[in-house]
Amino acid sequence: MKKQVLAADLGGTNLRMAVVGEDGEILYRIRGATPPKRTREEVTGLILDLAAQCIKEADNGTAISGFGIAAPAVVDQNKGFIRAAPNLPDLNGYAISDDLAKQLDLPVVLENDATAAGIGENWLGASKGFDNSICLTLGTGVGGGLIVNGQPLRGVDGTAGEVGHVCVEPFGAPCGCGSVGCLEQYSSATAVVKMARLLKAEFPSSILDADGALTSLDVYNAAVDGDDLATEVFRRFGFYLGIAMGGLVNLLNPEVIVIGGGASQAWPLFIDAARDEMIKRAFREPAERVKLVRAGLGDDAGILGVAKLAINS
Numbered sequence: 001m002k003k004q005v006l007a008a009d010l011g012g013t014n015l016r017m018a019v020v021g022e023d024g025e026i027l028y029r030i031r032g033a034t035p036p037k038r039t040r041e042e043v044t045g046l047i048l049d050l051a052a053q054c055i056k057e058a059d060n061g062t063a064i065s066g067f068g069i070a071a072p073a074v075v076d077q078n079k080g081f082i083r084a085a086p087n088l089p090d091l092n093g094y095a096i097s098d099d100l101a102k103q104l105d106l107p108v109v110l111e112n113d114a115t116a117a118g119i120g121e122n123w124l125g126a127s128k129g130f131d132n133s134i135c136l137t138l139g140t141g142v143g144g145g146l147i148v149n150g151q152p153l154r155g156v157d158g159t160a161g162e163v164g165h166v167c168v169e170p171f172g173a174p175c176g177c178g179s180v181g182c183l184e185q186y187s188s189a190t191a192v193v194k195m196a197r198l199l200k201a202e203f204p205s206s207i208l209d210a211d212g213a214l215t216s217l218d219v220y221n222a223a224v225d226g227d228d229l230a231t232e233v234f235r236r237f238g239f240y241l242g243i244a245m246g247g248l249v250n251l252l253n254p255e256v257i258v259i260g261g262g263a264s265q266a267w268p269l270f271i272d273a274a275r276d277e278m279i280k281r282a283f284r285e286p287a288e289r290v291k292l293v294r295a296g297l298g299d300d301a302g303i304l305g306v307a308k309l310a311i312n313s
Contacts, residue, residue, distance in 0.1 A: 118145020242277025260295025
């Protein structure tokens, strides 16, 4: 009989969960709002509630064989505990895999959300068929999932792939990680708004209201309409992304770099600047060989990534 697993993607706003078949087919999906207090008890309770609903709705005579969960955190994948979750700090140090395994009576595998997205894209998405790939998720922050010789690269402390905290501007903006000039201060949805506000004085004719309730979508729409300020914001977005990608190409020599996340919707506005800067800063042959492609799985990349891990465990 074919395997079915539960797979969940835990975020600061929502928890998304699905029943996934061994071929990657999503058989049932559900979501719930992340509890406002974000305590361990509340988060675990939500996971268990949604898991029960998934198991009930997807009951087709095939037992669920495992559970994979992606978390926005530095994780110890082998031991199944969360080292540090900046947006869900009550989960720091939490052995979530053991806890859920006992309550669900299922083997549980834990993975960092960006690494999970990289695994998903490599299984069924834009990097399928490539043994060496990098998946960049450009959203509120910037995440990275590294696949080297067909295997996820996590590092000894679980922090491999923290591309958002690669320094691209040594004397740049302070970052929440404690450093300065990190990529996510320049190439994320949050950064788009910050840069637009900072540059407004240089573009007084811009239609953007930098003093109002500005969103990254506002800046995107203005750039599509040819607004000079918004266009410059996305040029810089691409410039800094290209610096980081040049370093990644020199370091890992990937076959393909997959770019996903909400901010990747602005692809036409930043990709030329990103590619140009990457080529300037990386060795010529690997920079010209590497393919830059848009992610193919959307929000399902992380769910499918941990589903793959659960199927294989």
